[in-house]
Amino acid sequence: MSDGIYSALSGAIAQERALAIVANNVANAGTTGFQADKAAFGEIVAKAQAAGTPPASLRYVEIDRISIDREAGSLQQTGNPLDVALQGEGYFAVQTPAGERYTRAGSFISDSEGVLRTHTGQVVLGEGGPPTAPGAELVIPSGTKEVRIAQDGSVLADGQSVGKLKIVRFDAVDGLAKEGLTLLVAQNGAQPTAADGVSVSQGYLETSNVNAVAGMQDLITAGRSFEAFQKVIDAFRQIDQRTVRDVAGK
Numbered sequence: 001m002s003d004g005i006y007s008a009l010s011g012a013i014a015q016e017r018a019l020a021i022v023a024n025n026v027a028n029a030g031t032t033g034f035q036a037d038k039a040a041f042g043e044i045v046a047k048a049q050a051a052g053t054p055p056a057s058l059r060y061v062e063i064d065r066i067s068i069d070r071e072a073g074s075l076q077q078t079g080n081p082l083d084v085a086l087q088g089e090g091y092f093a094v095q096t097p098a099g100e101r102y103t104r105a106g107s108f109i110s111d112s113e114g115v116l117r118t119h120t121g122q123v124v125l126g127e128g129g130p131p132t133a134p135g136a137e138l139v140i141p142s143g144t145k146e147v148r149i150a151q152d153g154s155v156l157a158d159g160q161s162v163g164k165l166k167i168v169r170f171d172a173v174d175g176l177a178k179e180g181l182t183l184l185v186a187q188n189g190a191q192p193t194a195a196d197g198v199s200v201s202q203g204y205l206e207t208s209n210v211n212a213v214a215g216m217q218d219l220i221t222a223g224r225s226f227e228a229f230q231k232v233i234d235a236f237r238q239i240d241q242r243t244v245r246d247v248a249g250k
Contacts, residue, residue: 008229008232008233009229009233011225011229011232012226012229012230012233015222015225015226015229016226017039018039018222018225019219019222019223019226021037021039021066022215022218022219022222023219024037025037025210025215025218026210026212026215026216026219028181028208028210029208029210029211029212029215030207030208031105031181031182031208032105032106032107032182032205032206032207032208033073033103033104033105033106033107033182033205033206033208034073034105034181034182034208034209034210035068035069035070035071035073035104035182035208035209036068036069036208036209036210036215037066037067037068037069037178038066038067038068038069039065039066040065040066040067067173067174068176068177068178068184069209070089071209072086072087072088072089072104072206072209073104073206073207073208073209073210074206074207075087075201075204075205075206075207076204076205076206076207077203077204078203078204078205079203080107080203081146081147081148081149081202081203082107082108082109082110082116082147082149083106083107083108083202083203083204083205084106084108084149084165084200084201084202084203084204084205085106085200085201085204085205085206086104086106086167086195086198086199086200086201086206087198087199087200087201088195088197088198088199089169089195089198090167090168090169090195090198091103091104091167091168091169091170091184091192091195092104092105092106092124092125092165092166092167093124093125093166093167093168093192094118094122094123094124094125094183095122095123095125096122096183098179098185099185100125100186101122101179101183101184101185102168102170102176102183102184102185102186102192103118103122103182103183103184104182104206105118105119105182105205105206106205106206107119107205108124110140110147113139114139114140114141114142114144115137115138115139115140116137116138116139116140116155122183123137124137124138124165125137125138125165125166126138126155126163126164126165126166127153127163127164127165127166127167136163138155138162138163138165139162140155140157140162141157141158141160141162144157144158145158146158146159148202149165149200149202150200150202151199151200151201152164152199152200153165153166153167153200165200167194167195167198167200168192168193168194168195169192169193169194169195169198170186170190170192170193171193172188172190174187174188174190175187175188175190176190
């Protein structure tokens with residue numbers, strides 16, 4: 001079998017993965033706070049040493065790294081006082097059963113006990129200082145008529161402070177990994193730091209940072225590349241078949 005078929009196969013597999021990544025991005029172009037995935041391709045050079053022959057180099061391609069596109073999405077005005085968006089590099093901290101997680105999706109609600117939560121049920125965390133201890137819940141008192149969330153993340157119910165949103169940032173490029181659509185988890189020992197300079201906009205939501213038009217173009221490109229690798233694989237198969245027939249004919 002021709003060695004080149006393996007290189008073509010590695011290319012087809014990589015493009016299939018890229019196609020899945022781009023398709024997921026496009027599917028979430030309307031998801032609040034969604035950050036797109038970016039695939040980086042890498043070349044692998046495999047050294048093969050056969051008995052009595054000099055080493056040969058076979059080049060393969062794979063998706064070397066999948067990173068998160070941290071570019072901010074655009075802001076969409078909703079007028080809902082519990083909808084908030086971040087301007088600047090940072091994340092809201094939320095509490096899940098598996099531990100602290102981070103998100104750009106600021107569509108919050110107040111549950112029956114007044115606890116501020118995400119729409120999927122995670123508790124929105126507050127930072128230190130009275131009356132909110134580090135990591136504590138933010139509680140909107142019953143009967144509150146007006147909730148204001150200031151640009152620094154301070155939450156006020158009828159003019160009284162109930163705490164401040166915990167907003168953090170991660171400087172390491174590989175410090176976050178996705179957990180679901182809009183939740184992120186710290187990895188590789190990365191530690192959050194205070195997100196200085198980040199501004200909170202009340203009554204707005206951050207849309208997905210996926211450009212649907214560019215995503216469709218990427219889908220077409222990845223699909224055509226996959227088809228091209230398939231044709232190369234078929235060509236190598238035909239060459240092998242002809243070689244077998246010629247050898248058998250002799």
